Amino acid sequence: MPHYLLIIDRPEIMNKDFELFNRIAHKLLESEKETGVVKPVPFDSLKTLLDLDLEEEAINDEQFEKALTDLVLNTPRTATTLFFNQLFGGRQSKATLGELLAVFLNNSMYTYKVGGPMIAMEKNILNKVGELIGFKTETLGTIAAGGSMTNYMGMMMARDKYDPEFRNKGKQVPLVGYTSVECHYSVAKNATFCGIGRDNVKKIDSDEHGKISVSALETQIQKDIAAGLRPFFVNATAGTTVMGAFDPIREISALCKKYDMWLHVDGAYGASVMFSDKYRHLMEGSHLADSVTFNAHKMLGTPITCSIIVTPHKKCLYDSFSNEASYLYQADGDDINPGKISLQCGRRNDALKFWTMWKAIGTKGLGEIVDHEFHLADVARDYIRTNSDYTLYSFDDSINICFNYKGISPEMLCNRLYEEGKLMVGYGKFKGDTFIRLITVNSGNSEKEILNLFKIIEEFADTLS
Numbered sequence: 518m519p520h521y522l523l524i525i526d527r528p529e530i531m532n533k534d535f536e537l538f539n540r541i542a543h544k545l546l547e548s549e550k551e552t553g554v555v556k557p558v559p560f561d562s563l564k565t566l567l568d569l570d571l572e573e574e575a576i577n578d579e580q581f582e583k584a585l586t587d588l589v590l591n592t593p594r595t596a597t598t599l600f601f602n603q604l605f606g607g608r609q610s611k612a613t614l615g616e617l618l619a620v621f622l623n624n625s626m627y628t629y630k631v632g633g634p635m636i637a638m639e640k641n642i643l644n645k646v647g648e649l650i651g652f653k654t655e656t657l658g659t660i661a662a663g664g665s666m667t668n669y670m671g672m673m674m675a676r677d678k679y680d681p682e683f684r685n686k687g688k689q690v691p692l693v694g695y696t697s698v699e700c701h702y703s704v705a706k707n708a709t710f711c712g713i714g715r716d717n718v719k720k721i722d723s724d725e726h727g728k729i730s731v732s733a734l735e736t737q738i739q740k741d742i743a744a745g746l747r748p749f750f751v752n753a754t755a756g757t758t759v760m761g762a763f764d765p766i767r768e769i770s771a772l773c774k775k776y777d778m779w780l781h782v783d784g785a786y787g788a789s790v791m792f793s794d795k796y797r798h799l800m801e802g803s804h805l806a807d808s809v810t811f812n813a814h815k816m817l818g819t820p821i822t823c824s825i826i827v828t829p830h831k832k833c834l835y836d837s838f839s840n841e842a843s844y845l846y847q848a849d850g851d852d853i854n855p856g857k858i859s860l861q862c863g864r865r866n867d868a869l870k871f872w873t874m875w876k877a878i879g880t881k882g883l884g885e886i887v888d889h890e891f892h893l894a895d896v897a898r899d900y901i902r903t904n905s906d907y908t909l910y911s912f913d914d915s916i917n918i919c920f921n922y923k924g925i926s927p928e929m930l931c932n933r934l935y936e937e938g939k940l941m942v943g944y945g946k947f948k949g950d951t952f953i954r955l956i957t958v959n960s961g962n963s964e965k966e967i968l969n970l971f972k973i974i975e976e977f978a979d980t981l982s
């Protein structure tokens with residue numbers, strides 16, 4: 518039998534592979550419960566430990582299962598109660614189910630012809646998000662491959678609004694944009710992608726809590742106007758990467774109106790507060806934005822990636838992203854062919870995992886997830902504040918808890934905890950201080966797991982002295 522027949526989509530092969538999936542997933546779940554994070558395999562040892570080589574010949578079923586199981590079981594475990602390393606973590610079961618089904622269906626979300634009801638399902642998500650943000654007119658938007666990309670789309674729309682010939686002729690207007698020193702690095706990177714140039718997106722100082730200084734922003738805008746530049750864009754961050762700070766959107770919006778600029782809110786991390794009655798106020802003024810990005814794969818915990826951009830400016834979205842393609846758009850109108858407003862051509866169905874979760878637990882359930890993460894952050898801060906061996910560097914109303922223990926080097930402590938397979942947590946820097954950055958983004962955790970993290974740190978630190 519030709520080798521390729523072993524992998525094509527015949528029901529009996531697929532069913533066997535489902536069984537294999539279940540076996541491996543079950544082993545992983547068991548192992549996650551037992552050991553938490555895995556001890557990392559040194560890169561140079563991978564070759565001897567795992568069967569990663571690709572061969573000329575097919576391998577048998579047992580060899581295949583072993584190679585795949587070993588690979589999975591030795592991969593870092595972001596879903597466990599000991600993973601606090603980045604702005605995502607945990608495993609939302611309903612969202613995982615949605616993701617698996619999206620992969621199984623394998624639609625592309627560019628046309629109604631190929632996406633069918635999935636297009637309407639995605640549109641519902643975008644409309645609901647627009648409503649929660651408070652946009653007064655019809656919301657349009659899309660889902661792209663991560664917050665860096667949705668931020669990019671925001672900057673592109675601003676560029677094309679203020680330099681309309683840019684997309685055909687290249688740069689005509691000396692555009693200059695603004696963001697805070699605490700912003701995500703994608704803002705600078707996107708300035709290169711947009712042809713604006715990194716130096717033309719100015720980094721404005723932040724205050725002692727990590728929020729952009731609005732007075733420093735206005736001073737810089739005035740300087741740039743005097744120098745003959747055209748301010749066109751401000752990026753406000755709702756939930757900064759290190760401190761979890763929220764820039765004051767309403768005040769920034771006032772400057773954007775005064776100087777006629779686009780206001781993009783990078784809520785990739787923090788905009789999930791829109792679901793919480795208690796914390797929505799942190800992004801007060803978001804309805805005044807021209808575009809907002811939001812990652813459901815961070816605070817809400819869907820599988821990576823689910824990054825949304827919404828805007829009330831339908832025309833801008835079309836101006837920047839629509840293209841004719843007779844080989845693709847052969848049926849239905851633009852309003853149900855979202856390829857006309859997306860960054861890429863073929864596009865994964867990243868909406869279904871969010872929809873399955875939202876459908877199952879409702880908007881209230883999503884709010885509870887957010888509230889729980891803030892509660893866990895309070896638990897962590899309380900512990901730190903009542904224990905004199907710790908120094909706290911971060912602030913309330915944030916799920917980023919930045920601290921040091923007994924003055925021990927955070928770089929060394931985080932790296933050693935990782936190398937020894939104890940837990941995964943990272944470090945960050947703010948205004949000259951370096952500290953451990955704990956993120957309580959895994960809503961599957963309880964107070965117990967947060968207190969356990971401190972216990973592990975303390976016990977491990979004692980072994981270092």
Ligand SMILES: Cc1ncc(COP(=O)(O)O)c(C=O)c1O
Nearest residue numbers: 604663664665701756758785786
């Ligand atoms: C504030 C902020 N914006 C954007 C991003 C980028 O999102 P993604 O990792 O989905 O590209 C991040 C990632 O951590 C972030 O913290």
